[in-house]
Amino acid sequence: MSLGLVYYTGTLRGNGDMRHVIGIDAGGTATRAVLLDExxxxxxxGRSGAGNPTSAGARLAVSNQVIATLAAVGQSAITPDLVMLTLAGGLGHESAAPLADALADAGLHTAVEVTGDVMSAYFSATAVPTGYLVLSGTGAISARIVDGELDGLADGIGWLLGDEGSGFWIGHRVVRAAAADLEGRGPTTALTPLVMALVDDEALPDEDVRRPEVWKVMRRVYGRRPVECAEYAPLAFRAAASGDPLATEILEGALAGLLTSCGSLVGDDDRPIVLAGGLLYDGGPLSDGLKERYPGRCLRAHDGTAGAALLGLRAVGAAADADTLARIHATLAPLQ
Amino acid sequence: MSLGLVYYTGTLRGNGDMRHVIGIDAGGTATRAVLLDExxxxxxxGRSGAGNPTSAGARLAVSNQVIATLAAVGQSAITPDLVMLTLAGGLGHESAAPLADALADAGLHTAVEVTGDVMSAYFSATAVPTGYLVLSGTGAISARIVDGELDGLADGIGWLLGDEGSGFWIGHRVVRAAAADLEGRGPTTALTPLVMALVDDEALPDEDVRRPEVWKVMRRVYGRRPVECAEYAPLAFRAAASGDPLATEILEGALAGLLTSCGSLVGDDDRPIVLAGGLLYDGGPLSDGLKERYPGRCLRAHDGTAGAALLGLRAVGAAADADTLARIHATLAPLQ
Incomplete structure (x- = not known):
């Protein structure tokens, strides 16, 4: 435990005999980086803002990746052997060179590897090198990991083409159901007053053929990016918890979509299945459904930064077993 | 019949004893205007480009409305008593003043009224002042018209919130089904090769976890506006015609959506039901389904310009009966 302190005092320069890595979890809102030894x-x-080039743009994303990295290095004077960058959709590897170049410009000469956030999510929960991931947040994706490498993906192809069982998928159905209810062409549902509470501030046009409630929903939904329909997903969980049949049906459909996606990858084995993303919270209907289908195999994902850290250690050939992961979690939490 | 010729010779200036109107059908691609007598x-x-402010922007839309109007007036020297502008979503009436002002700037001082394209579609097929419309094109909407006025709408609230049974609704399901098939998490369907033929030219990223076919679909779909998913709708009709179960199921769902929307408006009476939009073509499965549900009541919509013309005559108090509509159709066609 004193090792960290020694490095931070600045009395030792350089890396000593230890290898070091940095793990980065670059998300659409925040970028987190951790420096660790082998x-x-x-x-x-270190923390910074949006670090995903898809949502933040390449320049801002790389800048935020650099800021988080430099903040993690801090006063330690350690040059990591590797930076492991994990980000959504980070499968094309084209993000490695920009970060390596930008770090070199900032005086930190180090190798960079990139992989997807499905990998960091998986290895945040387990060090077992072969297993599966099911993620449902704004989007939804399933993955198969074999010997520490991404071996297969199912879905995760975005709100317009897939993301079955995601926050968008659910929220989209919630707001459509409310609109149909308001127009009198769909069943009455407890979702409608919940949606109206969100859209009530919208202005109305000078038109009186449609109900004003319908206009408010239209103004709200078309005034935002389509993917923001995910904001209505929590309403399905609330309405289903109070017995609303339509909300229950939507969540059952979401679970079916997730089971289909991961079922196309998951083998009839005893490998772990890591559940990630805000919609697979412990005790919720979606995680309960997955646990019922795969009893004894489901683990909840933790902080993706921990998974990126473990992947970094694997990549430099350091031990990356359950003890290592436990140590990462135990020593990461006090820094955050 | 010689009246038109006389006006066009320019030997008579002005309107004589007749009232005249202009009907405009302002669409997302083209704007058509017709000048007619009472x-x-x-x-x-006259024709011009996109005339719908929602898709073309207000300035361009008004310019194209003016161009089509002036082209319809041509050398006739007739000042119409009224311009009846019909356009998608034209229920807020805020489009009347800009067109009236722009026409006055161009030297044509005339009153302008605005109504929705559901009205022009309805009155393109019948002069009966009370009845219903079901439209399925890129979007989908149903309407109830009472005594020549729009009395109620169902759906038509856009691709993200509604448009059940529309080209978008169908095409979206087509491309999602193809993606699920390609990923091995959905049934095999004849839709997939049809979609691939459309997306085959897309470039591939440097990534090998997903099948290249999946990437091609993603690049195509996310490289265009979401509503352009309507381009895949015709594939459902083709695949269903050759017996594909999934395509058939999609079209059955579309028909169910249209029946639900119009069923929320249509009374148990014998009023006409006008079928409009490219997907309700004669002999197709959707129009057949509507005719089966409402035997003897369904009429196919014609050119919306004719409906706008009839609405213009109604608005100035001229006779607007079946004979008038027949005369509009008979004399409009040779001008086009």
């Missing part, structure tokens, strides 16, 4: 001891932590 | 004789016709 035993899994986390030594430094 | 008996329903069409005297002049």
């Amino acid at each position: 035993t899994g001891h986390c030594l430094g932590y | 008996t329903g004789h069409c005297l002049g016709y």
